Amino acid sequence: MFEVLEKGLEARYASEADFVQVRGQTRTITLCTVLNGTVEAFSHITLSGVSARVVTESKSWGFSSTNNTEKNSIEDAVGNAVKLAKTSAKSKSKKIALEPVKAESVEISAPCKKPVEKANLEEIKLIPMEAYRGASEAGAKIANAKASFLSIHDQKWFASSEGSRISQESTRVQLFVDIVAKEGATYCPAGESLGHTGGLELFDENPPIGLGRKAADKAIKLLSAKAPPSGSFRVILHPTICATLLHEAIGHPLEADLAMEGGGFGNYVGKPVMSKLVTIYDDGAVKNGLGFLPYDDEGVKSNHTILVAKGVLESFMHDRTSAASMKAPPTGNAHAWDYGVEPLIRQTNIGIEPGSFTVEEMTEDVQEGLFIEGTFGGQADANADFTFGFQNAYWIRKGKLAEMTRGANLSGNAISVFKTIDAVSREAVLRPGACGKGQFAIQGRVVPAVRCEIIVGGTGGA
Amino acid sequence: MGFEDNWTFLADAARKTLKRLEKLGAKQAEAYLLATRTIETNIRNSEVFTESAIEDIGLSFRAATADSRVGFACTNIVANEERIEETGQKAFSIAKLSAPVPSFALPAKKKIPRADGLFDKDVTLAGVEDAVDIARRLIKSTKAVDRRISAKGGQVSLVYVRKGVVNSLGVDVEAEETQAVAYVYASGMNKGEPTPSCLDGQLLRSLNLNPERIGQTVGQMAVDLFNPKPVEGFEGAVVFEPEAVSYQLCDAIVGAVKGENVVAAGSPWVGKMGETVASADFTALDDATLRGGFASRDFDDEGHPSQQTTMISKGKLRSFLHNATTANMLETENTGNASRFAGGMEMTKMIIGSGYKAKPEVYPSNLVVQPGSKSKAQLVSEIDRGLLVGSMGGFVQAGSGLISAQLGRAHYVENGQVKHAVKGGMVSGVAFDWLKQISAIGNDAKQFFNSVVPSLRVEKVKVVGSR
Numbered sequence: 034m035f036e037v038l039e040k041g042l043e044a045r046y047a048s049e050a051d052f053v054q055v056r057g058q059t060r061t062i063t064l065c066t067v068l069n070g071t072v073e074a075f076s077h078i079t080l081s082g083v084s085a086r087v088v089t090e091s092k093s094w095g096f097s098s099t100n101n102t103e104k105n106s107i108e109d110a111v112g113n114a115v116k117l118a119k120t121s122a123k124s125k126s127k128k129i130a131l132e133p134v135k136a137e138s139v140e141i142s143a144p145c146k147k148p149v150e151k152a153n154l155e156e157i158k159l160i161p162m163e164a165y166r167g168a169s170e171a172g173a174k175i176a177n178a179k180a181s182f183l184s185i186h187d188q189k190w191f192a193s194s195e196g197s198r199i200s201q202e203s204t205r206v207q208l209f210v211d212i213v214a215k216e217g218a219t220y221c222p223a224g225e226s227l228g229h230t231g232g233l234e235l236f237d238e239n240p241p242i243g244l245g246r247k248a249a250d251k252a253i254k255l256l257s258a259k260a261p262p263s264g265s266f267r268v269i270l271h272p273t274i275c276a277t278l279l280h281e282a283i284g285h286p287l288e289a290d291l292a293m294e295g296g297g298f299g300n301y302v303g304k305p306v307m308s309k310l311v312t313i314y315d316d317g318a319v320k321n322g323l324g325f326l327p328y329d330d331e332g333v334k335s336n337h338t339i340l341v342a343k344g345v346l347e348s349f350m351h352d353r354t355s356a357a358s359m360k361a362p363p364t365g366n367a368h369a370w371d372y373g374v375e376p377l378i379r380q381t382n383i384g385i386e387p388g389s390f391t392v393e394e395m396t397e398d399v400q401e402g403l404f405i406e407g408t409f410g411g412q413a414d415a416n417a418d419f420t421f422g423f424q425n426a427y428w429i430r431k432g433k434l435a436e437m438t439r440g441a442n443l444s445g446n447a448i449s450v451f452k453t454i455d456a457v458s459r460e461a462v463l464r465p466g467a468c469g470k471g472q473f474a475i476q477g478r479v480v481p482a483v484r485c486e487i488i489v490g491g492t493g494g495a
Numbered sequence: 496m497g498f499e500d501n502w503t504f505l506a507d508a509a510r511k512t513l514k515r516l517e518k519l520g521a522k523q524a525e526a527y528l529l530a531t532r533t534i535e536t537n538i539r540n541s542e543v544f545t546e547s548a549i550e551d552i553g554l555s556f557r558a559a560t561a562d563s564r565v566g567f568a569c570t571n572i573v574a575n576e577e578r579i580e581e582t583g584q585k586a587f588s589i590a591k592l593s594a595p596v597p598s599f600a601l602p603a604k605k606k607i608p609r610a611d612g613l614f615d616k617d618v619t620l621a622g623v624e625d626a627v628d629i630a631r632r633l634i635k636s637t638k639a640v641d642r643r644i645s646a647k648g649g650q651v652s653l654v655y656v657r658k659g660v661v662n663s664l665g666v667d668v669e670a671e672e673t674q675a676v677a678y679v680y681a682s683g684m685n686k687g688e689p690t691p692s693c694l695d696g697q698l699l700r701s702l703n704l705n706p707e708r709i710g711q712t713v714g715q716m717a718v719d720l721f722n723p724k725p726v727e728g729f730e731g732a733v734v735f736e737p738e739a740v741s742y743q744l745c746d747a748i749v750g751a752v753k754g755e756n757v758v759a760a761g762s763p764w765v766g767k768m769g770e771t772v773a774s775a776d777f778t779a780l781d782d783a784t785l786r787g788g789f790a791s792r793d794f795d796d797e798g799h800p801s802q803q804t805t806m807i808s809k810g811k812l813r814s815f816l817h818n819a820t821t822a823n824m825l826e827t828e829n830t831g832n833a834s835r836f837a838g839g840m841e842m843t844k845m846i847i848g849s850g851y852k853a854k855p856e857v858y859p860s861n862l863v864v865q866p867g868s869k870s871k872a873q874l875v876s877e878i879d880r881g882l883l884v885g886s887m888g889g890f891v892q893a894g895s896g897l898i899s900a901q902l903g904r905a906h907y908v909e910n911g912q913v914k915h916a917v918k919g920g921m922v923s924g925v926a927f928d929w930l931k932q933i934s935a936i937g938n939d940a941k942q943f944f945n946s947v948v949p950s951l952r953v954e955k956v957k958v959v960g961s962r
Contacts, residue, residue, distance in 0.1 A: 064843055071594030077568040077585050078852055080553075096547035100571040101501070117546040121627045127542055154592050177761055181843045209842055213761065213894060220761075220894040226842070263728070263923065263959045293540055294647040294682070297689075373549060410840055412888050415647070415682075416689050420889040420901035420921070442889050442899035444921050473845055490899035490921040490959050 034059075034083075034102075035200070038192040041085055041107035046115040047194065050087035050095075052131075053111060056330060057083045057102070057190040058372035063149060066181040067161040070169065073179075075158070082372040085110040092129055093122035098373045132356035132363045134333050136196035141327050143203035144320070147232035149184040157182060160233075160241050164210050167245025171253050176215035180245060183207045185475070189330075189372075197332040205230050205323055205475060207465060210244050214252035221255035221439065223248050223407065223424055228465030228475070230325035251407070251425060254437055261426050261438040261491030267402035269395050269484045272462040274423050274443075276478035277408040279383055280466055282419035282447030283313065287340050288366070288378040288470075289355035291415040297448065298346055298417075306346045307451035310388055311483075313341040315350055317365055317381035322477030323465050324381035326368060335365035335381055352378050370472040377471060384479030388457025395456045395484045397432040403489065404429055409440060417447040426489075441491040450485050458482040501552055501573065502530055502657060506669075508576045509554055509661055512583035516558050517663055521587055523559040523601050525662040527796060527835065528552075529851040531654055532619075536626040538649035538679060541638060543630045546623050553851040554579065558587040563599045566590030567854050598824040602799040604665035610801055612787030615701035618673035619655045626651045629706050633679045636710025641683065643721075644714045647692065649679030653702075660798030670793045675699045677706055683717035690720035690916075691903045694738065694886070698789040698942050716885065716904060723918035726907055728960035731881035732934065733922060733953050734874045734908075737941040739884050740948045743891045743898050745862055746838075747926030748779065749945075750893050752806050752814075754821030754832070754857040761894055763927055764812055772812045773930035776867060779807040781816055782947075783831060783860035790860040790945050797833035797855050804830045806862075810931075818857050834858035838945065840890060859945050866949040867936030874935055874952045876911040882958060883908055884922065891926050899923035899959070919961030929953045 034057040041047065041055040062078040083106060084098035095118030097110040149157070164180035184206045191199040207228035214221045225248040229235050270278060286297030298306060317326040317335025327335055331353050339347045349359065352367035355378060367376035396404065404427040411421020422442050428435040458481040466476045509526035516524040530552040537545045555569030566589030570582040629651045637646040652674070659669040678696025682689055693716035695709050735744065751772075756762040764772055773779075783801035785791045792801055797819055805813045817825070818833035836849045837858035847853060875883055885904035891897065905917040937950030 062847060064847060066843065072592065073594070074854060075566055075589040075593045076847070076854065077582075077589055078847065079568075079570045079572060079582070080852075081572050082551075094545040096545060097549070098547070099550040100552060101550070101574065102572075103574055113548045117548055117623045120623045121536070121543060121546050124543065124627055124631060154589065158592055177759060183843050183846060185846070207842075218763075222893065222895075263921075290539060294645070373551060375545060375547060409892070410890065414692050414888075414903075416691065418691060418888075418901065418903075418919075420887075420899075422890065422892070422899075440892075441897075441923070442901070442921065444889070444899075444901040445919070467842060467845065469845060473848070475846065488919075488921070488959070488961070490901075490923050 034190040035192060035198060037083065037102060037104065037107050038190055040104060041111045042192060042194055044108040044111040046112040049115050050089050051091060052088060053194040054086045054331065055083065055107060055192050056372050059188045060371060061186045063157060063184045064181065065157050065161050066179060067165045068179045069177065070165055072158060083107045083110060084372050085114045086375060087111065087114045087118055088129055089115060089118040090122045092125045093118040096375045129354055130357035131353040134353065134363055137332060137334065138198045140200045143230050143325050145204045145232040146234040149186060149204055149206065149232060152233055160208060160236060164208060164241035164245035167242035168210060168212055168249035170246060171249035174214050174216055174253055174256060175212060175249055177213040178249065179211045181209045191330065191332050193332055199328050199332055201328060203230055203325060204232055206233060206235050208241055208244060210248040212248045212252040214256050216256045219256055221252050223252035223255060226465050228323050229321040230323055231321050255425055255439050258437045258439050261403065261441045261489055263489055263491045265486055265488050267399055268487050269404045269482055271406040271482055272464060272480040274405050274408050275483050276464040276466055276480045277411055277421050278447060279385060279480055280380060280468065280478055281411050281421060282413040282417050283451060284380045284383045285413055286415055286417045287349055289349040289351045289359060290378045292349050293355065294415050297415050301346045304346060305344045306448060307341060307344045308454040309344040310457050311341060311344055311451060311454055312386040314339050315366065315380055315383045319382035319477055319479060322382035322463055324476040326381050329365040329367045330369045330376040331367040333363045333365040333367065338364040350378055350380065352376060368474060370474055374472050379468065379470065379474050380476050382477035382479055384461060385457065385481055387459050387461040387481045390456045390458050392458050392482050395458060395482065396429055396434060399429040400431060402429045404434060413447065419447050420444040441489060443487050444490055445488045450487055453486040454483050456484040505552065505554060505573050506659060508579040512580045513661060513663055515580055516583050516587055519587060520561065521558045522561045523663050525557045525601050525660065526554055527851055528554045528659040530657045533652055533654045534623055534626050535650060535652040536630040538630055538634060538646055541634050541646045543627055546627065555851045556583040556586040558583065558590050559599050560590050563595045563597055564590045564593045565596055565599050566593055569851050596820065598820055600819040600823040601662045601664055602666055602797050602819045602829060605800050607668055607794050607800045610784050610791045610793050613672045613700050613791055615673050617702040618653050618675050621653050621702060626653055629677055629704055632706035633677060633710050636707045637679055637681050637714045640711060640714025641718050643685055644681050644683045644717050646679050646681050651677045660794065662798060666798035668794050668798050673700055675702050675704055677704045677709060679709060679713050681713045681717045683721060685721040690717050693717045693904055698944065700787050720904060720916040723916035725918050725961040726920050726958060729880060729958050730955055731958060732878045733882045733884055733956040734950055735953065736885045736950045737939060737948050738886050740951055741943040741946050743900055744926055745946045745948065747891045747896045748862065749859055752816050754815055754817040757815045758821050758824050763894065763896065767812050770812055771810050773807055773810045774933040775810040776936055777807060777810050777930065777933055778865040780805050780863045781830065781832065781859045782863045785861045785863065788861040789942050792860060795831040795833040796835040799829050799831040799833065802831050816857050816859060818855060821857055832857045832859065862946040864948045866938050866940040868938055869935050871937060871939060871950060874937055874950055875908055875913060878908045878911060881908045882906065882917065883913055887922065896926040898926050921959040923957050923959055929956065
């Protein structure tokens with residue numbers, strides 16, 4: 034692919050740009066979904082394409098992509114990108130600067146012990162089938178059980194007029210189990226997921242059958258659980274829901290493009306913004322993290338970026354443009370979902386440093402509250418106002434876990450919520466995550482349990 | 496090869512592959528082809544930030560064995576015939592490992608009526624300078640409303656779409672469409688306090704975008720959110736404006752009428768045909784023939800002709816939505832609702848993406864809620880105590896219809912008057928109950944990706960307070 038990309042850098046129009054970045058990619062996706070015991074969907078997807086991104090006249094970005102990878106297509110893409118950038122430059126007053134980075138020549142393959150492509154389709158089918166088998170053990174109240182295996186193999190190439198030549202290869206494997214338990218007119222959904230960057234060895238330590246059992250057991254228990262209450266509560270957020278809160282409501286406002294829009298963490302660098310117990314980082318090199326992305330799509334090495342240190346805002350996540358405009362070092366957070374789209378500022382593996390408490394110790398101090406588990410996804414805006422769903426909770430009464438409740442939504446302003454954190458658990462867990470900020474992304478989260486105050490939007494009473 | 500040549504080559508190779516699959520023993524086979532050319536401008540912090548030109552051509556195959564096992568494979572590596580045939584064969588070999596879908600069906604050849612107003616040559620001729628001009632006007636008109644308002648983000652995209660479906664039952668259809676989309680989201684900063692984001696835009700088939708109107712609307716929305724106050728919890732009437740209706744309430748309806756959910760008995764409306772599921776003045780159609788509709792089309796994503804389907808008439812359930820397979824399973828008519836652009840929160844679907852990368856599933860084209868006669872002011876004037884909700888965050892829970900949504904753009908209403916913007920707070924309840932509690936419908940229908948909906952006033956909604 035580098036040969037094709039070189040042609041882009043040498044294209045006639047390339048000399049009219051301040052600089053040129055070209056990317057190429059091949060991607061293979063395998064999906065196998067088992068619904069109620071039968072293979073409902075088995076899909077094989079192969080994609081490839083190239084794209085060019087240029088800056089002209091220090092003012093204007095142009096981007097062009099095509100899935101046509103014939104020799105001259107990258108030259109056309111560069112030509113298109115230059116034309117777009119020059120056309121729009123006329124209407125722009127603001128200069129664009131890019132934070133300088135060192136040119137890199139590297140070839141990286143993410144560790145993978147059991148490559149997916151070496152497994153035959155029968156072996157792959159067995160993975161969601163086993164998860165289903167685990168779920169089906171819960172009995173007749175399981176109205177719907179769906180297990181999906183998904184693998185993505187990516188080979189990416191990056192070349193720039195600044196001299197970088199980076200090739201990266203990775204395999205990401207995920208398993209999702211979604212259950213609906215039913216009794217009379219009551220439906221209770223529950224889900225579990227697993228994922229890492231690596232191969233099928235994921236399932237050696239985490240057998241799919243166990244994941245199926247866990248999700249089904251939860252759904253069954255929820256049938257006899259009551260609705261959660263509404264109002265502001267002292268809660269412990271299990272890592273599964275803490276991951277969503279961290280990503281959506283703290284992570285997004287720490288992305289420089291959103292931060293520059295105002296609101297949220299705005300101009301608070303160097304100032305305390307949350308509880309002193311909280312240190313937050315983003316790290317593209319977390320082993321097995323789904324956001325294992327050693328170099329970003331601008332050719333910048335991904336750092337272990339401390340975003341918040343003991344409650345004080347240290348840095349945002351940057352691309353080269355935002356780094357230059359905020360006079361900060363680049364952090365390697367410019368990622369594109371695939372060759373076809375421009376890089377945006379994205380999280381890789383965002384994490385909270387573990388604290389000193391056990392979950393039991395965190396529970397002991399709560400007179401009345403909730404222990405909240407499982408995510409149904411959510412959303413937040415740049416001001417850190419969020420809503421997201423949890424799957425279930427347990428009442429905490431007089432320092433002890435009591436009965437289970439069903440899920441509902443949590444809402445509030447994450448910055449306010451993170452100010453109320455008064456305990457962080459000593460174990461951080463690597464969780465799979467995903468994000469849809471304009472384009473899709475698969476990411477990792479490294480999260481402990483935290484204790485805080487939050488608004489619960491349930492429909493039940495205390 | 497250029498875009499046009501590629502298309503012709505691809506369509507021919509797809510037809511050949513289908514013949515080949517039949518020879519190999521496939522009982523039924525289908526190819527779906529999609530080519531898009533997009534010019535896009537993005538807005539960031541009141542600046543035209545990036546421009547892109549994106550070309551994408553790909554195709555997918557579905558192949559069924561003699562005992563109705565179905566496989567799917569797709570590729571965008573379309574430069575040679577071998578690769579295309581290989582993809583078709585992959586679908587067939589995967590099919591052999593899948594479970595039989597006894598009622599699997601593809602549509603048969605039928606006459607395709609033309610839906611009007613889906614193509615505008617001007618969109619295909621427009622260049623990046625047009626997109627940039629529209630984006631600049633969006634920003635300018637948004638900021639012109641008040642100096643405290645900024646156009647945080649937005650997009651102008653001009654898209655040419657060519658799509659085709661060929662199957663072994665003789666379907667061989669093709670269509671060209673255009674899309675012109677402009678939206679901007681804005682926020683205001685007043686006395687150090689930012690407002691929630693406000694969004695407005697237009698989804699059109701022609702280049703008749705009105706960026707000034709969008710900018711003024713969104714700017715005014717943000718100004719109206721200045722000086723918000725928290726609310727106490729109460730139960731009252733809530734006017735959900737079109738944007739709020741288009742997300743959570745529409746999602747609940749979609750989940751309940753979607754063929755797959757009906758087949759799996761996962762829809763709460765199974766067995767309720769003819770029964771009351773909404774208040775008596777509520778009528779909802781699926782209309783794929785709506786002139787110029789953003790989700791209108793000549794044929795669905797399996798090649799079945801478009802039609803209008805009444806789902807709910809005066810509050811009574813009249814029809815579910817189907818594709819060829821779900822209709823066959825329930826021995827009912829195909830409503831032409833196969834979609835490869837179905838929304839939803841399913842992780843695998845979001846990872847894989849849409850268009851040629853996706854298998855078709857049942858999804859509305861334009862879910863049209865028939866507008867009523869009342870203006871927004873009238874809807875509000877009849878409220879003793881309640882809210883006017885422009886937007887809210889959070890999702891509806893599939894199956895149960897449970898909504899607990901954070902208020903986004905929202906105002907408190909008392910004695911028929913809007914009192915102030917609301918800070919924080921939620922509304923919670925069950926979407927299917929809310930449909931029965933509708934007391935009035937607005938005359939302000941607006942087009943979204945898959946819906947055209949007016950404001951709905953719902954009685955007895957639980958408001959979760961923020962103080």
